Amino acid sequence: MFKGILIEKDDAGYRAAIQTIDEANLPDGEVTVRVSHSTLNYKDGLAITGKGPVVRRFPMVPGIDLVGTVETSVHPDFAAGDQVLLNGWGVGEGHWGGLAQKARLKGDWLVPLPRQFSPQQAMAIGTAGYTAMLCILALERHGITPAHGEILVSGAAGGVGSVATAILAKLGYAVVAISGRSEEHDYIKRLGASEVRPRSEFASPGKPLAKERWAGAVDVVGSHTLANICASMKYRGVVTACGLAGGMDFPATVAPFILRGVTLAGIDSVMCPRADRLEAWRRLGADLDITKLDMISSEISLAEAIPAATKLINGEIRGRIIVDVNR
Numbered sequence: 001m002f003k004g005i006l007i008e009k010d011d012a013g014y015r016a017a018i019q020t021i022d023e024a025n026l027p028d029g030e031v032t033v034r035v036s037h038s039t040l041n042y043k044d045g046l047a048i049t050g051k052g053p054v055v056r057r058f059p060m061v062p063g064i065d066l067v068g069t070v071e072t073s074v075h076p077d078f079a080a081g082d083q084v085l086l087n088g089w090g091v092g093e094g095h096w097g098g099l100a101q102k103a104r105l106k107g108d109w110l111v112p113l114p115r116q117f118s119p120q121q122a123m124a125i126g127t128a129g130y131t132a133m134l135c136i137l138a139l140e141r142h143g144i145t146p147a148h149g150e151i152l153v154s155g156a157a158g159g160v161g162s163v164a165t166a167i168l169a170k171l172g173y174a175v176v177a178i179s180g181r182s183e184e185h186d187y188i189k190r191l192g193a194s195e196v197r198p199r200s201e202f203a204s205p206g207k208p209l210a211k212e213r214w215a216g217a218v219d220v221v222g223s224h225t226l227a228n229i230c231a232s233m234k235y236r237g238v239v240t241a242c243g244l245a246g247g248m249d250f251p252a253t254v255a256p257f258i259l260r261g262v263t264l265a266g267i268d269s270v271m272c273p274r275a276d277r278l279e280a281w282r283r284l285g286a287d288l289d290i291t292k293l294d295m296i297s298s299e300i301s302l303a304e305a306i307p308a309a310t311k312l313i314n315g316e317i318r319g320r321i322i323v324d325v326n327r
């Protein structure tokens with residue numbers, strides 16, 4: 001038996017609670033992992049609160065991230081005792097996830113824990129941080145260097161935004177952050193942003209084209225914010241879009257794309273091929289200042305993850321949350 005959060009949906013409604021679960025109920029998979037830590041991402045917040053249609057099967061153990069030790073494996077790449085981590089692949093949505101003491105997974109989904117990181121540090125990064133790195137890799141792939149100019153990062157006090165700001169600053173980019181929380185402006189500047197702009201400046205409908213300012217952008221917000229970012233990119237600027245914290249819509253015109261050669265690069269972490277994940281984690285090991293992870297993250301227990309999910313969806317959490325599933 002092991003402890004985990006279980007989401008159920010039936011005539012009694014949609015609910016998440018800590019339960020004692022029989023190991024015989026674990027899904028099929030080649031590798032059984034003794035989970036040490038998981039995290040809370042925006043998607044986990046949606047799953048636990050039921051605020052978004054994330055969970056595709058019930059009952060479900062949420063948790064799109066996990067780190068732990070292999071207990072048993074019939075996969076050639078993994079053996080008992082290996083430390084592994086997992087991000088995405090529909091885990092915590094359609095396959096039981098990391099917010100529990102045990103998980104059973106496909107071996108091809110697992111990444112060896114990079115030696116630079118402790119299990120807690122890997123989860124302080126989690127899907128949010130690995131997605132931030134995917135955004136930065138996309139900026140680089142499209143040729144954006146620090147010499148091209150400022151990079152705009154939205155939702156900067158959140159998980160993706162915090163890690164993106166810290167990495168971009170370490171790589172020498174000038175980062176301008178967008179945040180709706182004035183009380184977090186000092187925090188965002190300590191992560192490395194040179195300037196923080198209020199969320200309200202970007203949140204309302206704007207012109208198809210605005211003054212050219214940004215060389216690149218990491219957007220987690222979507223909707224009018226993404227449209228206004230595209231409208232204010234420099235000629236041949238690159239916008240990486242990974243989130244919908246402000247809305248799923250994209251009320252924009254094609255003007256920035258056809259008149260300024262702006263590139264809109266979509267970023268998906270869930271089905272991202274293994275080679276790209278390994279590269280993202282390698283670069284996280286090289287380009288993220290580990291000392292900043294303490295500033296970015298805080299740790300909670302499994303039981304605390306349920307109320308924290310509501311706070312996350314309400315935009316009240318700073319940075320990243322690590323969940324100690326054994327506490």
Ligand code: NDP
Nearest residue numbers: 042155156157158159160179180243244245246268269315
């Ligand atoms: P967080 O909740 O940690 O951060 C989101 C931040 O967005 C908040 O901290 C807040 O920052 C800002 N925000 C919240 N609500 C609004 C709003 N209504 N309008 C404008 N800004 C808002 O989430 P994550 O960083 O983990 O994820 C961010 C987004 O990226 C989510 O939509 C998530 O689903 C998506 N995502 C996508 C992935 C992918 O594979 N494509 C992977 C990971 C995340 P502030 O207070 O500073 O303004």
